[in-house]
Amino acid sequence: MENPNGITEPPVRLPVTASTLFARLTFDGHTLSITRRLWPLPWHRTRRIPLRDVMAVEGWTRDKNPGVDGKTFHYRRVRRYQGGEQFSRNIRIRRPRSALADRFLRFQEVVNEAVVDHARSIIDARGPGAPTGPAHWDAEFQARIAHGLRTPYPYADDEARFKNHTLLPGSALVKSGSYVLHQLRLRDNALLEWHRFLHGPPAAPPPPTRP
Numbered sequence: 001m002e003n004p005n006g007i008t009e010p011p012v013r014l015p016v017t018a019s020t021l022f023a024r025l026t027f028d029g030h031t032l033s034i035t036r037r038l039w040p041l042p043w044h045r046t047r048r049i050p051l052r053d054v055m056a057v058e059g060w061t062r063d064k065n066p067g068v069d070g071k072t073f074h075y076r077r078v079r080r081y082q083g084g085e086q087f088s089r090n091i092r093i094r095r096p097r098s099a100l101a102d103r104f105l106r107f108q109e110v111v112n113e114a115v116v117d118h119a120r121s122i123i124d125a126r127g128p129g130a131p132t133g134p135a136h137w138d139a140e141f142q143a144r145i146a147h148g149l150r151t152p153y154p155y156a157d158d159e160a161r162f163k164n165h166t167l168l169p170g171s172a173l174v175k176s177g178s179y180v181l182h183q184l185r186l187r188d189n190a191l192l193e194w195h196r197f198l199h200g201p202p203a204a205p206p207p208p209t210r211p
Contacts (some may be wrong), residue, residue, distance in 0.1 A: 018076075018107040020100070023091050023196045025078070027111050034078065034089055047089075049117050055086055055195055056077035056181045057108040081195045113177035119198055120149050126202045133190075134197045141187065145194075148180035155179070 015028040019037070026033045032054050035046040062073045071169050074096040078089045093101050103202045123130050130204075148154045184191040 012110050016101075016107050016110050018103045020091060020093070025076075025091065025104075025107060027076065027107065027114070029114065032078065032111060049078070049080045051114060052199075053081045054111060054115050055081050056190055057111045058114060058181070058185070059105070060110065074101070076108060079191070081192075081199065084196060084199075086192050086195070109175065109178065112181055113175060116149065116177040116180050119180075121196070123149065124196050134193050134202075137190075137193075137195075141183075143184055145180060146185060148176055152176050 015026050018025060019025065019028045022037055024033075024035045024037055026035070030051055032049045032051070033046055039045045053118060056079045058077050058079070060075050060077055062075070064071045064073060074092060074093045076091045078091070080087050080089075091104070093104060123132055131142065132149060133142055138147075152175060154176060174202070181191070184194055
């Protein structure tokens with residue numbers, strides 16, 4: 001695939017992995033596995049999350065003792081869907097500017113693209129004109145998610161309209177998965193609502209209009 005800057009991106013080679021001393025994450029295109037590396041027993045050592053239940057991989061920080069002597073802890077968080085609710089697992093990244101952190105960022109991008117690809121396939125299978133989210137979402141938000149699902153680089157295609165939602169200085173390089181999941185995280189509970197919508201039955205088609 002060629003991105004808007006004219007650079008051809010190599011295909012992703014699966015499985016992709018990222019690991020710390022305490023945890024190893026693996027994604028093979030169908031399942032995300034989290035292995036506790038120092039867990040001494042063979043059972044409960046690895047949790048396997050099917051792609052349909054992976055909600056997102058995201059980065060976040062937490063400040064401890066803010067101030068002169070404070071520290072900032074950097075994490076990658078795996079969100080998963082189970083029984084209509086969301087659960088998360090945090091992986092601490094000790095050196096945010098390192099090859100290890102870069103591998104986790106690449107892992108995050110690959111998984112999030114796969115999550116949105118899977119969601120797109122569910123919505124496409126529901127037929128032309130199927131909604132992209134719950135019925136109570138407003139039309140503008142539905143359109144924003146639909147725009148992200150339609151194109152590999154949403155900002156490049158409609159940068160003027162979405163200029164107030166820029167994530168990074170190189171906004172044209174923000175991919176569909178990152179864009180859609182970021183928009184969902186900007187709205188309270190939207191990520192969970194979206195996965196409930198994807199896991200639920202298709203919405204009934206609107207009644208035909210009378211002439």
